[in-house]
Amino acid sequence: MEKNFTCVVCPIGCSLHVKEEKDGSIDVTGNRCKRGLDYGINEWTDPRRIVTSTIGVVGGLEPVTSVKTVSPIPKGRIMELMDMLNKVMVEAPCSEGMVVLEGIFGEDNDVVVTRDVVKG
Amino acid sequence: MIYDIIVVGGGPAGLAAAVTAYEAGVEKILVVERDYMLGGILNQCIHNGFGLHKFKEELTGPEYSQRYIRRLQESSIEVATETMVLKVTADKEVHTLSEKNGFQVLKAKSVILAMGCRERTRGAINIAGDRPSGVFTAGTAQRFINLEGFMPGREVVILGSGDIGLIMARRMTLEGAKVKGVYELMPYSNGLTRNIVQCLDDFDIPLHLSHTILSIHGKSRLEGVTVAQVDENRKPIDGTEEYVACDTLLLSVGLIPENELSNQCGIHMDPTTKGPVVTQTRETSVPGIFACGNVLHVHDLVDYVSEEAETAAMGAVEYIKNASEKGDFAKTVGTAGITYVVPQSVEITKDTQRTKMYMRVDRVYANASIEATVDGKVLLSKKFERLMPGEMASLQVPGNVLDQAAGKELVFQVQGGEK
Numbered sequence: 096m097e098k099n100f101t102c103v104v105c106p107i108g109c110s111l112h113v114k115e116e117k118d119g120s121i122d123v124t125g126n127r128c129k130r131g132l133d134y135g136i137n138e139w140t141d142p143r144r145i146v147t148s149t150i151g152v153v154g155g156l157e158p159v160t161s162v163k164t165v166s167p168i169p170k171g172r173i174m175e176l177m178d179m180l181n182k183v184m185v186e187a188p189c190s191e192g193m194v195v196l197e198g199i200f201g202e203d204n205d206v207v208v209t210r211d212v213v214k215g
Numbered sequence: 216m217i218y219d220i221i222v223v224g225g226g227p228a229g230l231a232a233a234v235t236a237y238e239a240g241v242e243k244i245l246v247v248e249r250d251y252m253l254g255g256i257l258n259q260c261i262h263n264g265f266g267l268h269k270f271k272e273e274l275t276g277p278e279y280s281q282r283y284i285r286r287l288q289e290s291s292i293e294v295a296t297e298t299m300v301l302k303v304t305a306d307k308e309v310h311t312l313s314e315k316n317g318f319q320v321l322k323a324k325s326v327i328l329a330m331g332c333r334e335r336t337r338g339a340i341n342i343a344g345d346r347p348s349g350v351f352t353a354g355t356a357q358r359f360i361n362l363e364g365f366m367p368g369r370e371v372v373i374l375g376s377g378d379i380g381l382i383m384a385r386r387m388t389l390e391g392a393k394v395k396g397v398y399e400l401m402p403y404s405n406g407l408t409r410n411i412v413q414c415l416d417d418f419d420i421p422l423h424l425s426h427t428i429l430s431i432h433g434k435s436r437l438e439g440v441t442v443a444q445v446d447e448n449r450k451p452i453d454g455t456e457e458y459v460a461c462d463t464l465l466l467s468v469g470l471i472p473e474n475e476l477s478n479q480c481g482i483h484m485d486p487t488t489k490g491p492v493v494t495q496t497r498e499t500s501v502p503g504i505f506a507c508g509n510v511l512h513v514h515d516l517v518d519y520v521s522e523e524a525e526t527a528a529m530g531a532v533e534y535i536k537n538a539s540e541k542g543d544f545a546k547t548v549g550t551a552g553i554t555y556v557v558p559q560s561v562e563i564t565k566d567t568q569r570t571k572m573y574m575r576v577d578r579v580y581a582n583a584s585i586e587a588t589v590d591g592k593v594l595l596s597k598k599f600e601r602l603m604p605g606e607m608a609s610l611q612v613p614g615n616v617l618d619q620a621a622g623k624e625l626v627f628q629v630q631g632g633e634k
Contacts, residue, residue, distance in 0.1 A: 170417065
């Protein structure tokens, strides 16, 4: 079994060729860095993405602030996370790095604020 | 009071330029920004992927700008927000207008232009049809969703596959909208490949290459658009028209450097980049006025904007110190596949350093080289696995090559490569 992917780790976008050998080992070619190698293996076995979005802010200069998952989450659960985020509200002020959801999907992965919002 | 440097614009280019000049020992610096906050468009670019070159990690837009804003806050750099620059003169006067201070004429020893760019609108591409609400540039929709908390629509068509269009296709999908398709006039996408993969493929959003929008329908609110396939001359093909119902049309049809101030100042412009003609220090044709970032030419990565801003800042610092040496100029020229080269000229002095040239190509090439020639002689060649118009290419030209180009043309061209 083999497949081609475009690496999304950085803007270079290497064309990866991923091949699963009969012994179960996964062979990645076309990557220019170690991160691309890891991406190729993950994309084959368990595709994941960093998700960025916004959450509501009460009493802030702006009504929303931006957030991200600290590490990639399973690709198939992105919309599930969006439903969770749509229910999250924080109070101003809030600042970069503040955790708004802890350990999502039972993993060691938090959602943190990526933009400061001062009181409005 | 005379400022050493006035920076026009508080986006990524302006921030990096101000911080770099300050860290090089310049004390009296002012950043003028028309918005109420610093950071520019990065504030609404909440997606990740910024900073891989600069910080060796993947940041979101706000996180990237925050790093510079913190350094600026720790410095004595002055910031004037909610202040519009009306005019920059050749003798380096900056005319500003703000609610707080009214009209002011500020003087500087050097000015760095960092006004960025703006999006082309429906008017710029002349789409026929009704004029309903629901037609936005992708960046406007991005500002509504990510900063102002409004959702611009539910059923979306996107014209243009530039990065902002691709990113908004994903963003609107995440927020519950249905993106019916991305239509691209050219036979290739203008966005980064990684964005096609993670913004369209991940969400099964179709990309229609060689397509355009013929007409917009809807009296008060957008009801639909007519799309059609185009031939190799970008002319619509009869019989391929198709009606697509939608309440929102996002346009991602290109960016234009915002150079009203540069034009008014009499700065020489490059018709291809639509930005000022500059030397390797990013000095414009008006001595002491420098330009960097998207006002100079549209970049695909903010990391390159910061890098260029640092170059411009160091140029301004040297100008103030009066340390710049005079030398012969080498003119840079793009031909055979190269649409433009920045900087447009290089001043060759006795210790000219190697210089990084940024350029774009006219179409997609695989396994091609970019060559630098002087008098028809190839002095430098760099291999590229893939070259495409949407991705800027760069070439480091060593000092000894530049020396040979003094008073001549340094010509860049694409050599070989399959289509």
